[in-house]
Amino acid sequence: MKKVLLVGNPNVGKSVVFSRLTGVHVVASNYSGTTVEYTKGTMRIGSEKAEVLDIPGTYSLSPDSKAEQVAAEMINNFKEEDGNIFVNVIDSTNLERNLALTLELIKKKIPLVVCLNMWDEAKHTGVEIDVEKLEQILGVPVVPTTGITGEGIKNLVSCFNKAKLSKFTFKDKWHAIGKIIEVVQELKHRHHTFGERLGDASIHRFWGIPISLLVLLISFTIIRLIGESLITYILEPLFNNIWAPIMMKLSTILGGKGVIHHVVIGNLVDGQIDFVESLGLLTTGLFVPIAMVLPYIIGFYLILSFLEDSGYLPRLGILVDNFMHKLGIHGLAIVPMLLGLGCNVPGAMAARILETKRERFIASTMMAIAVPCFAQLAMVVGLVGKHGALALSMVFGTLFIVWVLLGFFLNKIMKGESPEIFIEIPPYRLPSFRVLMKKLWMRVWAFIKEAIPFMLLGVLFMNLLYALHIIDFIGKLTEPIITGILGLPKEAVGALIVGFLRKDVAIGMLSPLNMNMEQLVIASVVLTMYFPCIATFTVLLKELGIKDMLKSSAIMIFSTLLVGGIMNIFL
Amino acid sequence: MNKLFDKAHRHHGHHHGCNDLKTIHALKNGEVAKIKDILGGRNFINRAESLGIREGVQITKISSQMMSGPITVKVGQTQIAIGHRMAMRIILE
Numbered sequence: 001m002k003k004v005l006l007v008g009n010p011n012v013g014k015s016v017v018f019s020r021l022t023g024v025h026v027v028a029s030n031y032s033g034t035t036v037e038y039t040k041g042t043m044r045i046g047s048e049k050a051e052v053l054d055i056p057g058t059y060s061l062s063p064d065s066k067a068e069q070v071a072a073e074m075i076n077n078f079k080e081e082d083g084n085i086f087v088n089v090i091d092s093t094n095l096e097r098n099l100a101l102t103l104e105l106i107k108k109k110i111p112l113v114v115c116l117n118m119w120d121e122a123k124h125t126g127v128e129i130d131v132e133k134l135e136q137i138l139g140v141p142v143v144p145t146t147g148i149t150g151e152g153i154k155n156l157v158s159c160f161n162k163a164k165l166s167k168f169t170f171k172d173k174w175h176a177i178g179k180i181i182e183v184v185q186e187l188k189h190r191h192h193t194f195g196e197r198l199g200d201a202s203i204h205r206f207w208g209i210p211i212s213l214l215v216l217l218i219s220f221t222i223i224r225l226i227g228e229s230l231i232t233y234i235l236e237p238l239f240n241n242i243w244a245p246i247m248m249k250l251s252t253i254l255g256g257k258g259v260i261h262h263v264v265i266g267n268l269v270d271g272q273i274d275f276v277e278s279l280g281l282l283t284t285g286l287f288v289p290i291a292m293v294l295p296y297i298i299g300f301y302l303i304l305s306f307l308e309d310s311g312y313l314p315r316l317g318i319l320v321d322n323f324m325h326k327l328g329i330h331g332l333a334i335v336p337m338l339l340g341l342g343c344n345v346p347g348a349m350a351a352r353i354l355e356t357k358r359e360r361f362i363a364s365t366m367m368a369i370a371v372p373c374f375a376q377l378a379m380v381v382g383l384v385g386k387h388g389a390l391a392l393s394m395v396f397g398t399l400f401i402v403w404v405l406l407g408f409f410l411n412k413i414m415k416g417e418s419p420e421i422f423i424e425i426p427p428y429r430l431p432s433f434r435v436l437m438k439k440l441w442m443r444v445w446a447f448i449k450e451a452i453p454f455m456l457l458g459v460l461f462m463n464l465l466y467a468l469h470i471i472d473f474i475g476k477l478t479e480p481i482i483t484g485i486l487g488l489p490k491e492a493v494g495a496l497i498v499g500f501l502r503k504d505v506a507i508g509m510l511s512p513l514n515m516n517m518e519q520l521v522i523a524s525v526v527l528t529m530y531f532p533c534i535a536t537f538t539v540l541l542k543e544l545g546i547k548d549m550l551k552s553s554a555i556m557i558f559s560t561l562l563v564g565g566i567m568n569i570f571l
Numbered sequence: 572m573n574k575l576f577d578k579a580h581r582h583h584g585h586h587h588g589c590n591d592l593k594t595i596h597a598l599k600n601g602e603v604a605k606i607k608d609i610l611g612g613r614n615f616i617n618r619a620e621s622l623g624i625r626e627g628v629q630i631t632k633i634s635s636q637m638m639s640g641p642i643t644v645k646v647g648q649t650q651i652a653i654g655h656r657m658a659m660r661i662i663l664e
Binding site: 059060062093094096097100101125127174199200203204205208314317318319321322330331419420421422423424425427 | 617618619620621622623625633634635636637638639640641643646647648649650651652653654655656657
């Protein structure tokens with residue numbers, strides 16, 4: 001099959017164009033490096049079927065980061081006989097800089113189409129480009145598009161058959177670009193927009209930090225508001241008033257006890273179903289993902305997606321850059337951390353935007369140990385939150401301290417030095433409501449599709465462990481550690497085992513153990529730190545390699561025992 | 572190679588106090604200057620060039636963060652954040 005490869009600088013909207021061409025929706029954000037691996041889709045060019053590849057953005061064909069390497073490899077491996085074409089997606093507001101890659105592509109003698117994306121924004125910001133002249137000079141088709149609205153995409157597709165090798169030759173790249181720009185581009189003077197003023201204020205040396213604290217405060221308030229409202233007004237009434245009576249009937253039909261009853265309904269508490277403590281497949285197994293976790297996931301991803309698309313995240317990265325350097329990573333590492341807060345799996349993938357192996361190791365290890373995913377976080381809030389804000393701040397405060405100390409020590413111990421930040425800051429953009437909702441839906445759907453089956457499996461697995469007395473057995477074996485060092489009841493080992501599968505279910509398992517506040521705090525911290533869930537582990541193994549993953553795992557287990565032990569002594 | 576240069580440069584900076592070379596640090600927010608030279612290894616120069624930072628180009632300082640944090644500049648239509656030490660290698664006219 002013929003291939004269409006989308007190449008271009010980071011954050012020029014390749015993923016949006018890709019979605020338009022293939023109908024496959026991929027996550028696109030307003031910062032560099034959202035796409036860290038190429039994505040495939042298919043489209044029709046006339047009657048022919050073609051494969052479309054969305055390639056991570058790169059500034060040049062001599063790459064700096066792992067994500068950029070993907071692009072360079074794909075271009076360098078090009079063979080003429082494959083009949084593939086390359087679509088160079090360009091940010092029209094930044095023509096001069098984008099042309100640098102275009103000229104490198106031209107030098108590679110590959111069939112090319114140039115796509116002047118973000119055309120509407122260029123018009124708004126007073127950038128005028130003479131498309132015809134540019135086409136004449138480069139000798140390849142040039143098509144203006146606005147990926148977000150879909151404008152120009154049809155034209156782009158109709159030009160795919162006209163893709164050709166450019167005959168443009170040059171000696172000095174920048175000299176050639178200067179000449180092209182002189183002929184094709186006209187900049188109109190205009191006043192500072194509100195967005196630009198806001199942009200400058202949010203990285204101001206005095207105002208930046210207060211603004212960021214305000215943004216975080218507002219973000220968490222909105223997440224809480226969304227989560228709590230959904231739970232209180234919709235989901236809890238739904239479960240208590242409609243689902244509970246149905247389950248009680250089923251319980252009676254099943255005879256109120258026995259193995260099947262135990263697996264499906266779980267234990268009755270005072271003759272009633274307790275959705276948190278019964279631990280049956282159709283009771284706790286459904287209640288935990290749908291009524292405890294999902295509402296917060298929706299709130300979190302709405303806010304995260306908004307922050308991503310607005311362009312605020314890289315600016316937050318700049319504000320914290322100095323501090324993050326003491327931890328061996330630079331400011332942009334907040335991106336994997338924040339994504340990891342949603343789910344550690346995309347967080348581990350996003351570590352690719354960091355340039356060196358050292359940074360990727362430090363960031364991945366810090367995230368896997370001290371950043372709980374939001375599903376787990378929601379469960380901790382639900383369970384530990386009953387003991388008040390102090391208990392919650394002990395859990396998250398400890399994790400934050402561990403996060404900082406871990407980075408600090410890894411930076412001290414590991415050889416080498418992490419590079420300084422050197423990134424492009426995207427302009428502020430008001431996220432489109434339609435795009436935002438689409439992205440939220442993609443992420444929430446991914447959660448429903450991937451998490452709920454795993455949670456049910458987790459609950460089933462847990463029931464099996466209990467029924468076969470495996471938890472009793474392992475509990476006795478591990479008592480010196482679980483009780484001796486961490487001060488938890490020996491049954492808590494069940495949560496640690498199930499935690500490999502799903503950490504949120506594991507936190508839920510602590511509920512019937514009648515632990516006091518201190519034990520709950522320790523158990524929540526330990527469950528976050530000790531090891532990643534299987535999904536995260538698989539990705540980390542792939543990203544870090546066996547050797548580094550072993551090192552990382554050793555750090556996880558050691559730091560868990562250390563921190564849990566210290567907490568046990570002092571609480 | 573890069574690292575070697577780093578040390579050499581710091582050493583150099585120490586003796587001359589860097590006062591003879593004007594860098595972005597000397598600019599006020601909003602001030603414009605022309606780039607005279609970029610010091611560094613091939614990697615650094617390539618990276619800078621690909622972001623539009625090269626000899627003869629006008630840059631505007633946008634902001635700088637406290638305690639030797641990154642400096643933000645505008646080149647053409649793009650805003651770029653540069654680490655404090657990296658910014659020292661961009662020499663202005």
